Amino acid sequence: MSKVTRRDFLKIVNRVLAATGLAAVFGPVLAYFYPPKLEETPAEPVLVASESELTVGSSRTVSFGRYPALVINTAAGLKAYSAVCTHFACICKWDAEKEQIICPCHDGYFDPSDGSVISGPPPKGLTPFQTEIRDGDIYVSAGDES
Numbered sequence: 001m002s003k004v005t006r007r008d009f010l011k012i013v014n015r016v017l018a019a020t021g022l023a024a025v026f027g028p029v030l031a032y033f034y035p036p037k038l039e040e041t042p043a044e045p046v047l048v049a050s051e052s053e054l055t056v057g058s059s060r061t062v063s064f065g066r067y068p069a070l071v072i073n074t075a076a077g078l079k080a081y082s083a084v085c086t087h088f089a090c091i092c093k094w095d096a097e098k099e100q101i102i103c104p105c106h107d108g109y110f111d112p113s114d115g116s117v118i119s120g121p122p123p124k125g126l127t128p129f130q131t132e133i134r135d136g137d138i139y140v141s142a143g144d145e146s
Helices: 008-035
Strands: 047-052 060-063 069-072 077-082 091-093 099-105 107-108 115-117 127-134 135-140
Touching: 008 135, 047 060, 060 091, 069 091, 069 135
Parallel strands: none
Antiparallel strands: 047 135, 060 069, 069 077, 077 127, 091 099, 099 107, 107 115, 127 135
């Protein structure tokens, strides 16, 4: 059995570090040219929760294609919007105490009845989605608000 000299050991370490460095550089380059396919909005309705889980005044944020959707059970019925703020793409939340959709990043406020801007820097309202109840389960899909 042959001994590994200090020089041979350093060559092996050097090659491993070089390979790691090349992977760190070329990995993102390859990912740039071959990005994963992300759907803007799913073709099929997405399950949000059962009716009993989403009580009046509560909300649920669900994965909805590339961006999340915010589903709110208001006194006027179910409402669903894109959870992405139109100002700087922060994720909006439901504030049950204020009964408003808020963007915590830059103090933007949206009306839960139609997604329009109440105050703050967002230039336009949230994109509405369609809600549907099937067999006691709430679903959200792309389209006009119901």
